[in-house]
Amino acid sequence: MASKWISRLDERTGIVGVYKTVFDRKIPKVNWWFTLGSASLFLFSVQVVTGILLSVYYVPSPDHAYDSVQYIMTGVQFGWLIRGIHHWAASLMVLVVFLHMLRVFFYGAYKYPREITWVTGVVLLLATLGMGFTGYLLPWNQKAYWATTVGTSIAGTVPGIGDFILRALRGGTDLSAVTLTRFFAAHVWMLPLVILTVIGIHLYLVIRNGISAVPKDHE
Amino acid sequence: MSESDAVNASRRKFVTATAAAVGAVMGTVVGVPALGYLASPALEAGGTDAWVPLGKLDSFPVAVPTPFSFTRSRVNGWDKSTRSYTVYVLRDEAGVKVLSSRCTHLSCQVTWQADQNAFTCPCHDAKFGAQGEVLHGPPPKPLDTYETKIEDGTLLIRVVEA
Structure with a gap:
């Protein structure tokens, strides 16, 4: 019964082909470290929903x-649960994305033909850190306020253009209402859009090129 | 089908079933609270029902509608607001009556005019008598009255907010 409906749907959409391409991929024999990318994607979904x-x-x-x-x-x-999940999954996501990067680095999985996958991954790592930085200000409590004061001050130490970066981040010389709204805009619109787009490219490349095997000894 | 294929097939089935079960549990654990979270303000009783003291009954003059103003604060989510009330206390031999100062036509503020012996509304020229009855103009019914009670000589009125 179900298979009849699936075949009817597939005839009109090609959904089975998409499913097989995405989920029934041939993969080499790998280990649990290879699940960190999926874990990152899962945590990102959790963050979107919460x-x-x-x-x-x-x-x-x-x-x-x-x-x-x-x-x-x-x-x-x-509310405590939804915010709690958002809070803890945020910290966990930074950790998991970072470990995913280390796995790819130490297994040499960034090499030909996967350089572009690596570069998009770096963008995703930086965007994840940006989400952490901008999200930290939003509760607007003492810790948030002073952490952002310190963080933006550090950005302001860049030689030459530091003062401009500081003002651009804060929307003025001081932390203010303008800072809060631009961090909010970055946190819920700009960075999520970047992350969604780049995840799309990243996943396309992972599916197209397949994943690399665990390197052998002396390789 | 060889033996190892059979093992792989049952293993695959097990992994699929486990993943589906774990996913269902996680979806429920987050999904049900999420629905409660979204519906939360709708599930609250909301409104207030309070007895507000207006002072000693003896302090209100007899047979003259006397205005009394107070404010009530309320919290709606993260927003704190206040609402002002003006009521008229009318004390006579029969007892005490507390009238709302909101015109029953379109909720403008009526005021007692001693020279006209009437409450007048500035919006559409309505007039109410001392007991709140309609004398003139478009109001469909007399001024609203508050439920009253007297405790230890103090007059209280029941204020119900939606």
Whole structure:
């Protein structure tokens, strides 16, 4: 019954071919370190879902950011859970993405023909760190405020253009309402768009080129 | 089908079933709270129902509608707001009556005009008598009254907010 419907659907969409290409790929004998990319993708999905849920109640304004987060934690049913998952999955994602990068590096999996996959991966690593940096300010508590003050000050030490970078990040000389809204925009619109696009390229390349085997001794 | 193929097939089946089960559990653990999270404000009772003290009954003059103003603060999510109320206390031999100052036509603020012996509404020239009855103009019904009670000589009114 089900297979009849699947074959009807496949006749019109080619969905089975897509499924086989994506999930029934031939892979060499690998180990558990090769699951870190999938783990990163899973954590990103978790962040998208919980992040969208948080945006239902969060307000990116100095007057209301802190209060709205308090409301999520104490006033909204399961708000503590949704924010908790977003918080912990964020830290875990930075860790997992970094370990994924180390795995690829130490197994030499970045070599021909997978250089572009590596480069897109570097973009994804940096965008993930950017998500961590911008998301950290949003609760607008003391830790968030001063961590961002320090972080943007560090960016300001770049020779020559440091002052410009500092002002561009903060939207002025000081941390303000303008900083909060531009970090919010970066966190929920710009960086997610970059990450989604580059994940698409990254996955296409992984599927097209296949994954590399564990290097043998003396290789 | 060789023996190792059979082992692989059953292994594959097991992995698929386990992945589906774990996925279903995780989907439920996050999905159900997510629905509660989204519906949360709709599930709350909302509104308030409180007895507000207006002061000693003896302090209100007899037979003259006397205005009394107060504000009530409320918290809606992360937003704190206040709402102002003006009520008229009318004390006579029969007891005490507390009238709302909102015109029953379009909710403008009515005020007691002693010289006209009436509440007048600035919006559409409505007039109400001292007991709140309609004397003139478009209001469909008399001024609203508050439920009252007296405790230890203090007058209280019941304020219900939606």
